[in-house]
Amino acid sequence: MKTATAPLPPLRSVKVLDQLRERIRYLHYSLPTEQAYVNWVRAFIRFHGVRHPATLGSSEVEAFLSWLANERKVSVSTHRQALAALLFFYGKVLCTDLPWLQEIGRPRPSRRLPVVLTPDEVVRILGFLEGEHRLFAQLLYGTGMRISEGLQLRVKDLDFDHGTIIVREGKGSKDRALMLPESLAPSLREQLSRARAWWLKDQAEGRSGVALPDALERKYPRAGHSWPWFWVFAQHTHSTDPRSGVVRRHHMYDQTFQRAFKRAVEGTVAKLAMRQPFVLFKGLTFQKLCLPGAFRPGDHHNKMLRPGLCVVHASPQYL
Numbered sequence: 001m002k003t004a005t006a007p008l009p010p011l012r013s014v015k016v017l018d019q020l021r022e023r024i025r026y027l028h029y030s031l032p033t034e035q036a037y038v039n040w041v042r043a044f045i046r047f048h049g050v051r052h053p054a055t056l057g058s059s060e061v062e063a064f065l066s067w068l069a070n071e072r073k074v075s076v077s078t079h080r081q082a083l084a085a086l087l088f089f090y091g092k093v094l095c096t097d098l099p100w101l102q103e104i105g106r107p108r109p110s111r112r113l114p115v116v117l118t119p120d121e122v123v124r125i126l127g128f129l130e131g132e133h134r135l136f137a138q139l140l141y142g143t144g145m146r147i148s149e150g151l152q153l154r155v156k157d158l159d160f161d162h163g164t165i166i167v168r169e170g171k172g173s174k175d176r177a178l179m180l181p182e183s184l185a186p187s188l189r190e191q192l193s194r195a196r197a198w199w200l201k202d203q204a205e206g207r208s209g210v211a212l213p214d215a216l217e218r219k220y221p222r223a224g225h226s227w228p229w230f231w232v233f234a235q236h237t238h239s240t241d242p243r244s245g246v247v248r249r250h251h252m253y254d255q256t257f258q259r260a261f262k263r264a265v266e267g268t269v270a271k272l273a274m275r276q277p278f279v280l281f282k283g284l285t286f287q288k289l290c291l292p293g294a295f296r297p298g299d300h301h302n303k304m305l306r307p308g309l310c311v312v313h314a315s316p317q318y319l
Helices: 016-026 031-047 058-070 076-093 119-128 131-143 147-151 182-205 254-268
Strands: 164-167 176-179 234-240 247-251 300-302 312-314
Touching: 016 031, 016 076, 031 058, 031 076, 058 076, 119 131, 119 254, 131 147, 131 182, 131 254, 147 254, 182 234
Parallel strands: none
Antiparallel strands: 164 176, 234 247, 300 312
């Protein structure tokens, strides 16, 4: 995502929401962020009787946020997202430099104790999942990747020879290397075989290639048709790209996996742990866990990475 330190270029779109989309795409925000911001600005405009936002000020913004909190009973995170959308809209689209933009109060999220799954609970959840959903969950648990990062893995991002996975454009638009769990290597190779079958089918049918990041698709028009750029976890059907309008094969939908994971949790354990901090069973730091010989057969360790999905980095019996 670009940093807007330099003056932003003039907008070419006429409609307000189209201007918002144009600015978001120029700054390389993600599609989910674009959709969320557009929905919040649309709701804000409708809340005030479809008046143009340029005629609205701090009192109207605070009235909308108060309505969300008091009438709609939205969570703190939802409340903060709505405020972020409006601040972006006024600051980056309308280019409004008003003091009240920074004076609007921001709700503080509650600090809650993390819910950590036990190794047995992890085994039960993974056992409930099937097929590529199970493999995807194992990969998240074994590496600490975010769902979006795992879904966007390309074939070229898996390096079996060096035992690494490259996460491209992760949080903060940074690349990073992760250890590829050795116990998952056979399953990942099988997954690539299934993905290659989808890729060959698309090639035979003359389908459009997969989407490429930034301007690569324009710079290398045929790269999206190549095997190294294909998705590791490809969707089984084709769909329309919401930004370009091209019908192509996308990666597995996050909602599809989340629904399967939710069913697994509801069917096995009574508590849900999403990306939470990890406690090391033997007091080992992550650096020590990376050293050869840190694991012995049957050992299991919770890996301290960042607030997030409660991952158990375990011996093969857990993966």
